[in-house]
Amino acid sequence: MSVEVLLEAKDLVKTYRRGRNEVVHALQNVSLKIHPAEMILLYGPSGSGKSTLLNLLSGLDKPTSGEIIFQGKHDITKMDESELTIFRRNEVGFVFQSWELIDHLNAVENVEVPLYPDDIDSGELRTRALQLIRRMDLIDREYHFPKELSGGEQQRVAVARALIKEPKIVFADEPTGNLDQETGDLIMRMLKTICRMGTAMVIATHNEDLRRYADRVIRLTDGRIH
Amino acid sequence: MLFSLQLIESFYLGIVPRCYWKMGNFRVFIKSVRFTYRTKRRFIVFVTIFALTAAFVAFFVNTLDGYQTSNYLDQRGVFLLQSQDYNVTAGQGQALLNSIRNLNLDFELDDLQLYRYFDVDASLRIYSINISNPWLHPWVNPEVVLAGSYPNNEFEAMIPQGDMQVRATPNNIFVSSTVAVGSQFFFSNGSLTQFNNTDDVLKVSVSGTFDATNFGGAKRDSLWIFVDDTVFDKLVTLYAKNATTEVYTYAASVTVKTSGFIIPDANDYDNVAILKQQIETQILPNSAQYGVWEETAQTSSATVKKENRNRDVTSFGFAILGGILLVTLFSYLLSRFRQREIAILKAMGYAKSSIRLTLIAEILTTAMTGFITGMIAANGILLYLSLRDLNIVRRSAFLRLEAIGASFAIIVLVTLPGMVLATFRALRVSPMEAFRDRA
Known part of the structure; x- marks a missing residue:
């Protein structure tokens, strides 16, 4: 594993208001470092701040205070929306608990979607998407729509979609949350393989069984790292 | 073939702002048009809205001339x-x-x-x-x-x-x-x-x-x-x-x-x-x-002119009111229907301009399909009425060009603000909130 730091969070604080008077401290002084090809498990019960931390690290949300430095140079908390868009487009992949595939696109189109706005030849795009789909062991399922796929298959399509831009880091929020044990293990093994090839993985989960796949487990409770 | 492609390309480059001059955005637009037809329920809902509007306007304009009251001759x-x-x-x-x-x-x-x-x-x-x-x-x-x-x-x-x-x-x-x-x-x-x-x-x-x-x-x-x-x-x-x-x-x-x-x-x-x-x-x-x-x-000239003015004001009022209602409904429904998709696209790093393109493509596709469907439906009704010899139809079993033109104009007038409102609402969607709402 490289010692170079890919993403570093420093003293992240996230508070928000609930109702008129209640202030929720979702994250309190969280610091961590993520290295390339590292699989990190953000582990904790519901409401511990896992998803909030994931959203901050991926640039989907902004912290109340603190810094998130990407590749030692760029503080993503200081980026404006267009810079964050470029950051997400070029460096980050997402895998969601509910897969979040687009219903009216078939598997290969769902995988292609992130690259549609790029100046890339359509033929080449299709070839890349099909290769990824096959890597995910979805042979003969390329042109099926999400409703025709099982939960595990949908999640594999979602993983392929996250990887098509060859991101440096993939954020996965409860990627096995809606899957049975066997399928969940399959997905995790795939993610682990991808991780070994150089992509960092940050996985938020409350499933203790997934700890065995992680290079490092960060335990969150009440918005703090323990 | 090559020449026509060049024509399309120069047309596209001519009317689309520079920020969209990318092969990728062109693909986003074309794919969005294609995918619009696959959205089934959403597509049917919007096409129905547009078709009803188009058919109503065309039918109204077409029959206005023939379906008059006894003031017809006065006017x-x-x-x-x-x-x-x-x-x-x-x-x-x-x-x-x-x-x-x-x-x-x-x-x-x-x-x-x-x-x-x-x-x-x-x-x-x-x-x-x-x-x-x-x-x-x-x-x-x-x-x-x-x-x-x-x-x-x-x-x-x-x-x-x-x-x-x-x-x-x-x-x-x-x-x-x-x-x-x-x-x-x-x-x-x-x-x-x-x-x-x-x-x-x-x-x-x-x-x-x-x-x-x-x-x-x-x-x-x-x-x-x-x-x-x-x-x-x-x-x-x-x-x-x-x-x-x-x-x-x-x-x-x-x-x-x-x-x-x-x-x-x-x-x-x-x-x-x-x-x-x-x-x-x-x-x-x-x-x-x-x-x-x-x-x-x-009837005196003054009375007829007053009646005409009242009718124009009333029609205009109804048109404005109907247009506002339709546009609001349309933009609300569209951004609501597409909330999750827009959140996905945003999470994947789609620029606002690209997301806007997907919306524009969908609105244009549904509006045009709705318009054509509405015209066919209105013509069908006219044909049926004429075959049944009903007096609502005065001369022709087919829509007049004025009626089609009026319908097209109304659809365009309704579509443009609807498009602006829908994109405005849609671009405010936060991926985080959209996924959380769904969960």
């Missing part, structure tokens, strides 16, 4: 009535219409209609009306029907209100003793025995009665039947009447063509005034040639 033309003391022959009536047609006017005339009558005998008089254009007749039209309905086809007739009995029945007509809605007339110039052979008789049934105050009311001493022009001509032949000397004209209608879009405006009314003045000064004085005529009292 569009002149109704001339023969003098009660002088019988105008059909020949004189036709000469009158020809002269009006040949007047040296700066505007075009639209309809010229002659209303005729003849007496079968002392007990029966046949009047002509034109059921395909009922609003040209201020006294016998769908609005004045008291019982039954205005004729739906040429073999239906109107009669004045009040029980009428045929007092004398020579061999040429047979009716039930009391004439009312549903009564049937069997016309024949032969003997009664011929009634057994239905091919030899002309059957006309009474579809409705009307208030005949303007037609002399209680003074009637014979049965009057109002039939369509086509049947009138057959009866003239059947009873061997001389079409120019034994058939008379009781009224004539002339309308001017609207210079505006569809609805008569102030200029049209001024044209009507010019037409009236020309008829009064150049034609009516020539009584020997045309017979003696009286002009009917018509």
